[in-house]
Amino acid sequence: xxTHARTEPVRPELGRRGVLAAGxxxxxxxxxxxxxxxxxxxxxxxxxRFRAAFTAGGSQETLDPHVAPNFVDQARAKALYDTLGTYxxxxxxxxxxxxxxxxxxxxxxxxxxxxxxxxxxxxxxxxKDVLYSYRRAADPDTGSPSQQLLSAIDFDAGKADGExxxxxxxxxxxxxxxxxxxxxxxxxxxxxxxxFRTPVGSGPFTYVSFTPGGTxxxxxxxxxxxxAPHIAELEIVPANEESARLNALLSGQxxxxxxxxxxxxxxxxxxxxxxxxxxxxxxxxxxxxxxxRKPFDDPRLVRAVQxxxxxxxxxxxxxxxxxxxxNDLFGMGLRGYPDDLKPRERDIGKARRLVKEAGANGLEIxxxxxxxxxxxxxxxxxxxxxxxxxxxxxxxxxxxSSTYFSEIKTKGVAAFNTTSTxxxxxxxxxRVRGGAARNQTQYASKDFDALLExxxxxxxxxxxxxxxxxxxKIARDGSGLLVWAFSDAxxxxxxxxxGLRAAPPNSHDWARFxxxxxx
Numbered sequence: 001x002x003t004h005a006r007t008e009p010v011r012p013e014l015g016r017r018g019v020l021a022a023g024x025x026x027x028x029x030x031x032x033x034x035x036x037x038x039x040x041x042x043x044x045x046x047x048x049r050f051r052a053a054f055t056a057g058g059s060q061e062t063l064d065p066h067v068a069p070n071f072v073d074q075a076r077a078k079a080l081y082d083t084l085g086t087y088x089x090x091x092x093x094x095x096x097x098x099x100x101x102x103x104x105x106x107x108x109x110x111x112x113x114x115x116x117x118x119x120x121x122x123x124x125x126x127x128k129d130v131l132y133s134y135r136r137a138a139d140p141d142t143g144s145p146s147q148q149l150l151s152a153i154d155f156d157a158g159k160a161d162g163e164x165x166x167x168x169x170x171x172x173x174x175x176x177x178x179x180x181x182x183x184x185x186x187x188x189x190x191x192x193x194x195x196f197r198t199p200v201g202s203g204p205f206t207y208v209s210f211t212p213g214g215t216x217x218x219x220x221x222x223x224x225x226x227x228a229p230h231i232a233e234l235e236i237v238p239a240n241e242e243s244a245r246l247n248a249l250l251s252g253q254x255x256x257x258x259x260x261x262x263x264x265x266x267x268x269x270x271x272x273x274x275x276x277x278x279x280x281x282x283x284x285x286x287x288x289x290x291x292x293r294k295p296f297d298d299p300r301l302v303r304a305v306q307x308x309x310x311x312x313x314x315x316x317x318x319x320x321x322x323x324x325x326x327n328d329l330f331g332m333g334l335r336g337y338p339d340d341l342k343p344r345e346r347d348i349g350k351a352r353r354l355v356k357e358a359g360a361n362g363l364e365i366x367x368x369x370x371x372x373x374x375x376x377x378x379x380x381x382x383x384x385x386x387x388x389x390x391x392x393x394x395x396x397x398x399x400x401s402s403t404y405f406s407e408i409k410t411k412g413v414a415a416f417n418t419t420s421t422x423x424x425x426x427x428x429x430x431r432v433r434g435g436a437a438r439n440q441t442q443y444a445s446k447d448f449d450a451l452l453e454x455x456x457x458x459x460x461x462x463x464x465x466x467x468x469x470x471x472x473k474i475a476r477d478g479s480g481l482l483v484w485a486f487s488d489a490x491x492x493x494x495x496x497x498x499g500l501r502a503a504p505p506n507s508h509d510w511a512r513f514x515x516x517x518x519x
Contacts, residue, residue, distance in 0.1 A: 048232040050497075050516050052256040053245045056238030061212040064196045065187035066137045066144045071258060075236055075511040076210075077187055079218050081201035084112060084130065084188065085181030086508040090335045091423040093178045094508070097125060097188055097202070101181065107173035107457060112181070114164040117225040119190055120206045127160030132191040134168075144185030148430055148437060152177075173457040175464060179423040184506065204229045204514035214238060229514035230499065249274060255497050255518060258511075260490040261374055262320050273495040277502040279421075279510075281323070282489035284330045285375060286417040287367070287383070289480035292442025293413050295365065300358040301392075302480055306344060307351035308390040309383060315485050318379035322490070326483035328476050330431070336424035338469035341476075351390035361391040368415035369396050370404040375487060376416040409440070420489075421504040425468060428452055432475050441480035448474045 054072035065077040084098035095101075099115040117125040136142055138150035157169035170177060180186065190200055199207050204226065205218035218234045237254065239245045245257040246264045250271065260268065260276075268276050289296040289305065296302050311325035324332075327344050331337040355361055367383070369376045377398070384394040399407055408415040417440065419427065430436055433452055434444035448471050455467035475481070493500055498517040503509035 048518070049235060050231045050233070050256070050513060050518055051235045051237055051254040052258070052511070052513065053237050053239040053248050053254045054258045055240045056213050058213045062196060063199045063207070063210055063216075065189065065199075065201070066133075066142050066185045068145065068185050068187075069143075071505060071511075072236065072238075074184060074506070075258075075513070076216050078203065078511055079205040079216075079234055079236070079513060080199055080203045080207060081187035081189065082117070082203050083182055083186050084114075085178060087182045087421075087423070087506055089504055089507050089509070090333070091179075091331075091421060091507070092335050093182050093423075096182070096508075097130075098181055101178055103175065103177070105459070107175045107177070107459060108170045110168045110170070110177055111161070112166050112168065114166070115225060116164070117202050118223060119202045120200050120221060121190075123190060124163065125188060125202050126163045126191075127166035128191045129188055130166045131155070131158060131160060132193075133188045134186065136189075137185055146180065146183035146185045149180045149183055149426060150186070152180075175459050176423075176425045176456055179426050183426070205234055208233075224514070226514075230517045231513070234513050249492055249494055252494065255494045255516075256491065256500070256513075258491050260492055261322065261487075265322060265490050266320075268490075268492050274492050275495075275497075277491040277493060277500060279489040279502050279504040281332055281486035282421055282504040283487045284332075284419045284483045285319075285323070285326065285373075285379070285485040285487055286330075286419065287482040287484055288408075288415045288417050288440050289482065290413050290440070290442050291478070291480040292444075295358075295360060295363060296413060296480055298358050298360075299478055300354040301360055301363075302478065304351040304354040304358070304360075304390055304392065305387065306477070306482055307347045307354070308387045308392070309344075309482070309484055310346045310386050311344065311484050313386070314379055314382055317382050318375040319485060319487050323485045323487040326485045328481070328483050329472050330419060330427050330481070330483055331422075331424040332483075332486055334421070334424050336465055336468045338472055340469075341473070346386075348389055355391040362393060363391075364393040364395060365414055366395050366397050366412065368399055368404075368408050368412040370399050370401050370416070372401045372404050373416065373418055375485075379416070379484070415440070418487075421506050424472075425455070428468070428471065428475075429456075432479055432481065443475065443479040443481070445474060445478065448479075 056072060057070050065081045068074055068077050082097050084096060085093045086096045088094055097114055097117055099113045101110060101112045103110045134150055135155050137144035138147055140147055152170050154169045154171050159167050161167050204221055204224045206221045208217040208219050210216040216236045220229045220232050222228045239248055242264055248254045249257045268274055289302055291297060315323050315325055327341055367380055369380045380396045387394045430438045434449050451467050451471035455464045458464040458467060489505055496518050499515045501509055
């Protein structure tokens with residue numbers, strides 16, 4: 001959320017994996033959970049109906065797949081729609097509606113061939129549908145999380161080359177373009193679609209009903225190109241409070257719950273019948289230092305903060321041990337992450353010297369925080385004690401969860417943030433490259449940008465990854481983006497559920513409810 005978000009791809013103001021709803025917390029009873037699961041047995045209710053509980057997004061929710069800020073939106077979109085590609089657990093791309101893709105020698109012209117698939121109304125999925133969907137998602141007014149990446153396409157030059165072949169022409173070479181095919185908010189919809197009140201997609205489930213901020217209900221589609229779901233009916237229900245989700249699972253009212261942490265995780269571990277689905281290192285916990293503003297325009301103070309933090313203590317206290325120390329780079333364990341880095345070790349003496357050299361001994365720094373993520377406030381308290389040892393006084397300014405991410409775009413010099421699993425190359429383009437709209441630290445490095453550009457234009461895979469690694473090593477010390485930990489993502493399932501496995505958010509296997517079996 002992004003929260004863990006989708007991510008960020010999560011709409012920022014809704015926080016970590018969509019922790020808070022825009023319209024306020026919904027009571028569990030309002031979702032119908034307290035009435036039990038057997039009220040409506042049409043189309044295979046009862047044991048053939050699968051219920052999944054998520055944090056909801058309030059009355060502004062929509063089934064428009066190109067506006068998918070929260071993880072509950074992703075789950076609904078995955079049920080109704082399909083994308084050209086999908087992410088493996090390491091964020092490499094594999095095909096979905098796209099059977100294959102290839103580029104010309106320049107990396108500016110990409111041909112994507114579609115598999116034979118149909119929409120729920122019987123129409124075939126065609127190249128025209130793909131071009132319409134991508135053009136719509138590339139429009140800034142739509143609000144797709146992948147808008148910036150899609151804006152690299154020259155839609156006037158691209159074309160449908162037959163019913164199941166589309167040619168994308170890029171404004172500049174990019175051999176990392178396939179990652180766009182799997183991006184959040186790139187679902188394929190029928191050409192000309194503008195109304196999503198009764199949506200039509202090509203996903204494994206068809207639409208039955210939906211109430212914004214409430215329950216979404218879907219029915220198995222027998223003609224899905226990848227095979228029919230094992231369950232007859234899927235319900236995605238709102239339960240904003242973590243305790244409500246936990247109790248709903250333990251009482252058998254739902255089969256699946258998302259986004260559990262802390263004491264709830266420990267309780268689930270001790271509980272005999274349920275099973276945790278833990279995706280390790282799924283979310284990058286970040287301290288954002290604005291290098292474009294005082295005092296962090298002085299790189300000595302950025303380094304002092306990096307060296308002054310005890311990351312193992314932060315994981316132990318703020319994450320209750322459910323994670324591991326970060327190394328000031330996004331994407332540990334993912335394709336493109338430089339694995340040869342030594343851990344960032346605390347060096348109080350060096351940090352104290354840097355503070356003195358900068359003439360900043362006793363400097364008070366305010367960090368923006370919120371209850372959006374349960375780890376942030378204890379992390380801020382512990383960081384304050386740690387940085388006091390190097391001569392800096394860290395104080396917290398707690399902002400409202402509902403407006404936190406929109407406010408920190410323009411206010412403050414330091415802030416907490418999280419980002420869920422994304423391709424490393426996409427993250428660097430959107431969050432670290434100089435001038436990027438989502439570059440919150442205001443970092444600008446010609447050397448970093450040049451290496452990133454060379455990576456995008458290098459055809460050889462290994463050469464491209466080597467350039468990405470070099471770029472990240474430059475940004476690690478000076479970007480102001482301190483990844484102090486990677487926290488685990490914890491979902492849980494009931495005793496009768498089969499077919500789901502632990503997977504990082506944004507990946508193919510996360511919330512893959514069409515593969516679920518119950519009983």
